[in-house]
Amino acid sequence: MIVTAEAIEVRGLRKTFGAVKAVDDLTFTVPAGTITGFLGPNGAGKTTTLRCLLGLVGPTAGTATIGGVRYADLPRPATTVGAMLEASSFHPARSGRNHLRVYCTVNGFPDRRADEVLELVGLSKAGGQKVRGYSMGMRQRLGLAAALLGDPKVLILDEPANGLDPEGIAWLRGFLRGMADEGRTILVSSHVLSEVEQTVDTVVIINKGTLVRQGTIAELADSAGQTVLVRGPDLDPLIAALPRDAGAERVEDTLRVTGLSTDEVGHLAFTARVELHELTARTSDLEQIFFALTSESGPVEHFGGEGETR
Numbered sequence: 001m002i003v004t005a006e007a008i009e010v011r012g013l014r015k016t017f018g019a020v021k022a023v024d025d026l027t028f029t030v031p032a033g034t035i036t037g038f039l040g041p042n043g044a045g046k047t048t049t050l051r052c053l054l055g056l057v058g059p060t061a062g063t064a065t066i067g068g069v070r071y072a073d074l075p076r077p078a079t080t081v082g083a084m085l086e087a088s089s090f091h092p093a094r095s096g097r098n099h100l101r102v103y104c105t106v107n108g109f110p111d112r113r114a115d116e117v118l119e120l121v122g123l124s125k126a127g128g129q130k131v132r133g134y135s136m137g138m139r140q141r142l143g144l145a146a147a148l149l150g151d152p153k154v155l156i157l158d159e160p161a162n163g164l165d166p167e168g169i170a171w172l173r174g175f176l177r178g179m180a181d182e183g184r185t186i187l188v189s190s191h192v193l194s195e196v197e198q199t200v201d202t203v204v205i206i207n208k209g210t211l212v213r214q215g216t217i218a219e220l221a222d223s224a225g226q227t228v229l230v231r232g233p234d235l236d237p238l239i240a241a242l243p244r245d246a247g248a249e250r251v252e253d254t255l256r257v258t259g260l261s262t263d264e265v266g267h268l269a270f271t272a273r274v275e276l277h278e279l280t281a282r283t284s285d286l287e288q289i290f291f292a293l294t295s296e297s298g299p300v301e302h303f304g305g306e307g308e309t310r
């Protein structure tokens with residue numbers, strides 16, 4: 001089934017709590033039908049932004065809309081947007097299925113929807129068990145199931161990978177991709193880039209309530225300059241062949257080259273007749289880029305935009 005997606009738009013959003021500026025003139029768009037990672041360290045303002053989107057708190061200024069409409073003005077919100085803000089708010093003595101049936105009753109959905117969404121999140125067998133016996137991962141799945149009851153076009157998920165083991169994270173990745181492939185728009189927050197890096201199409205990175213970056217993971221990696229790892233028995237001729245403006249750092253038998261692509265380094269090695277045992281574009285330092293971006297309050301920058309780089 002393909003659903004018609006809606007875009008999420010946050011424009012000039014500001015939310016203050018007394019003297020605390022939780023969100024400060026934040027603007028970004030989540031294009032319809034994409035998965036966007038909403039990233040920032042603890043306290044960056046992610047939850048507050050999501051709460052504004054879901055009409056749980058009123059913005060001090062600006063707007064947060066889904067398909068151009070404020071949550072409060074959506075005719076049947078549960079059929080437009082499904083949200084998971086925290087997985088701990090389940091009544092422990094109620095079974096997963098009964099919990100979902102309560103939501104069905106409140107929202108006017110048939111009871112069978114509870115079983116359908118339990119199936120979707122792989123909880124069919126555990127549906128009759130009391131939530132008190134659920135693991136953290138099962139609670140997260142139940143939260144997702146609740147978000148899916150109205151078969152919404154938009155999913156807003158606050159730290160859904162929290163407390164999941166690697167298997168659970170892998171499951172979540174496939175699940176979200178499947179939901180997006182059906183045409184849904186998904187905004188998923190995390191304070192750990194690596195949790196969402198393989199899942200998302202684009203990232204919106206905020207710090208201290210303000211936008212730091214928006215773009216694809218590839219753009220994020222490129223913006224910091226790629227590192228190429230080279231390994232081989234004798235790399236001296238390659239080092240001699242590198243252009244002056246390329247960076248090179250040797251650690252034992254490995255050379256880290258910056259400022260060149262793998263194609264360029266491979267070609268230089270070929271022409272210098274250097275034997276290579278490894279030639280890898282290093283992307284694993286994305287977490288470091290993320291850390292650097294969010295541990296300072298640099299200027300707002302869109303990739304390809306006119307802002308200064310860091």
Ligand SMILES: Nc1ncnc2c1ncn2[C@@H]1O[C@H](COP(=O)(O)OP(=O)(O)OP(=O)(O)O)[C@@H](O)[C@H]1O
Pocket residue numbers: 017020021022023040041042043044045046047048049191
């Ligand atoms: N209801 C509130 N009253 C007062 N201050 C608040 C309230 N909600 C959030 N804040 C403050 O606003 C700032 C942003 O918090 P928020 O929870 O939105 O960040 P976050 O990025 O979601 O962080 P985390 O990953 O820790 O949940 C923090 O300084 C927080 O203490």
